[in-house]
Amino acid sequence: MKKAVSAIKGTKDILPQEIRLWQRLEGECKHVFELYGYREIRTPVFEATELFEKGTGITSDVVIKEMYTFTDKGGRSLTLRPEYTPSVVRAIIENRLYLQPEPLRFYFIGPMFRYDKPQKGRFRQFHQVDIEVFDEKEPAVDAEIVEMADFLLKRLGVKDIKILVNSVGCRKCRPSYLKVLREKASGAKDVLCPDCLRKLESNPLRIFDCKIEACREAARSFPKITDFLCAECGEHFSRFCGYLDAFGLTYTIEPKLVRGLDYYTKTTFEIVSRRLGAQDAVLGGGRYDDMMKEFGGPDICGIGFAMGVERIISLLSAVEEPRKMLFAAFLGQAALSKGMELVRELRRQGIECLLEYKERSLKNQLSRANKLGAAWVLIIGENEIKKGVYGIKRMSDGVQMEGDLKGILAFIGQPL
RNA sequence: GUGAGUGUAGCUCAAUUGGUUAGAGCACUGGACUGUGGAUCCAGAGGUUGGGGGUUCGAAACCCCUCACUCACCCCA
Numbered sequence: 001m002k003k004a005v006s007a008i009k010g011t012k013d014i015l016p017q018e019i020r021l022w023q024r025l026e027g028e029c030k031h032v033f034e035l036y037g038y039r040e041i042r043t044p045v046f047e048a049t050e051l052f053e054k055g056t057g058i059t060s061d062v063v064i065k066e067m068y069t070f071t072d073k074g075g076r077s078l079t080l081r082p083e084y085t086p087s088v089v090r091a092i093i094e095n096r097l098y099l100q101p102e103p104l105r106f107y108f109i110g111p112m113f114r115y116d117k118p119q120k121g122r123f124r125q126f127h128q129v130d131i132e133v134f135d136e137k138e139p140a141v142d143a144e145i146v147e148m149a150d151f152l153l154k155r156l157g158v159k160d161i162k163i164l165v166n167s168v169g170c171r172k173c174r175p176s177y178l179k180v181l182r183e184k185a186s187g188a189k190d191v192l193c194p195d196c197l198r199k200l201e202s203n204p205l206r207i208f209d210c211k212i213e214a215c216r217e218a219a220r221s222f223p224k225i226t227d228f229l230c231a232e233c234g235e236h237f238s239r240f241c242g243y244l245d246a247f248g249l250t251y252t253i254e255p256k257l258v259r260g261l262d263y264y265t266k267t268t269f270e271i272v273s274r275r276l277g278a279q280d281a282v283l284g285g286g287r288y289d290d291m292m293k294e295f296g297g298p299d300i301c302g303i304g305f306a307m308g309v310e311r312i313i314s315l316l317s318a319v320e321e322p323r324k325m326l327f328a329a330f331l332g333q334a335a336l337s338k339g340m341e342l343v344r345e346l347r348r349q350g351i352e353c354l355l356e357y358k359e360r361s362l363k364n365q366l367s368r369a370n371k372l373g374a375a376w377v378l379i380i381g382e383n384e385i386k387k388g389v390y391g392i393k394r395m396s397d398g399v400q401m402e403g404d405l406k407g408i409l410a411f412i413g414q415p416l
Numbered sequence: 417g418u419g420a421g422u423g424u425a426g427c428u429c430a431a432u433u434g435g436u437u438a439g440a441g442c443a444c445u446g447g448a449c450u451g452u453g454g455a456u457c458c459a460g461a462g463g464u465u466g467g468g469g470g471u472u473c474g475a476a477a478c479c480c481c482u483c484a485c486u487c488a489c490c491c492c493a
Contacts, residue, residue: 114493117489309493361451363449366453370454382451
């Protein structure tokens with residue numbers, strides 16, 4: 001098939017057939033988030049490249065190899081946002097939102113861009129639903145966020161999910177853990193695969209993820225981060241888990257849940273579904289207590305999560321809702337003019353109407369109306385115009401009558 | 417970035433393994449039925465077999481290059 005122009009690799013069109021699902025998801029998100037006191041915020045799709053280098057982290061994979069970065073005509077280095085958190089933090093500082101009495105709870109829905117190789121559940125332009133809370137140190141809010149995510153997913157009808165939680169410690173306790181882990185893993189150098197030997201340097205926590213049995217076996221004896229948390233982080237984590245218990249949520253403590261963004265401190269969590277394939281996270285997030293300060297803002301902590309819209313959508317099944325639409329069929333030019341007039345009035349009465357301007361047989365138009373799932377067909381022909389009435393047919397049972405505009409409206413008012 | 421798999425009509429797939437004019441179902445258009453839908457039957461339209469090159473008397477099939485998609489690694493939503 002010859003294609004003049006096609007969508008860019010890793011991007012796709014969301015077609016009308018699918019869009020109902022998107023609208024439902026967006027509606028549910030807004031509804032739930034507002035129930036929890038969040039308000040929508042929207043920031044630009046591109047930002048100074050520096051924002052992500054500082055925020056997402058210069059050592060993260062996202063920044064190193066996945067950013068859509070370009071130079072604009074003024075010579076500035078700009079980047080299409082690969083994630084949302086740095087933008088929100090920037091907006092808060094820039095607009096001094098922390099000086100307002102309103103709670104610092106924000107949500108956002110929009111596209112993100114990462115130069116990844118596409119695969120199942122992974123795209124170059126994808127969409128995230130994102131929430132962030134600032135200035136709440138208490139582990140209670142960590143638990144509230146997880147509970148909200150769980151509530152949202154239940155409302156959406158997402159099944160077979162698992163909640164994973166962890167603490168990655170803070171800048172005080174994490175380095176000492178990593179040191180011990182590296183030492184321990186170095187002792188097992190002869191059994192680890194080449195991949196893991198590389199991870200030993202770059203990201204030793206990833207060794208826990210290896211699929212090779214020898215590596216898994218060795219990793220079982222490695223220390224867990226949850227055993228190395230400092231007093232503050234340890235208490236935060238146990239209270240967080242306590243609140244989750246109080247909510248009656250089932251969750252798994254997953255000490256190898258590290259997440260790829262540099263900024264996380266203390267709590268991290270993910271909600272996964274095995275139905276998604278290799279990219280199994282529907283939602284992931286955590287606490288980032290230092291980002292605001294590092295951007296030169298006030299010392300305000302933050303916590304949030306991002307949910308992958310395409311991934312959620314793939315777990316939902318489309319529900320075909322019946323379309324309460326009227327199809328206007330006409331025969332001849334005089335009838336067309338009359339039809340345009342009638343349809344205009346019906347639309348003002350709040351009735352979805354479709355009038356197609358092709359001259360076709362009545363049979364053809366009825367057939368078409370049937371295919372489109374129209375609830376009624378309005379029939380306008382010479383006979384009707386002479387009599388000053390119009391035919392209206394209910395497609396579900398074929399019942400048909402004649403009437404003027406008032407009669408038609410009354411007929412439409414009857415149950416289908 | 418690395419690796420594997422797949423590209424045939426709008427969609428799902430055939431083509432006896434290299435053989436003549438690339439087929440079918442669904443969908444589409446028209447007709448049977450002149451102004452009354454769904455069922456049935458008939459007909460029509462729709463293809464540079466992803467693209468380019470090569471091997472061959474002959475390529476959708478084999479080889480090379482390229483592009484796209486899919487899946488996995490890495491990483492993440």
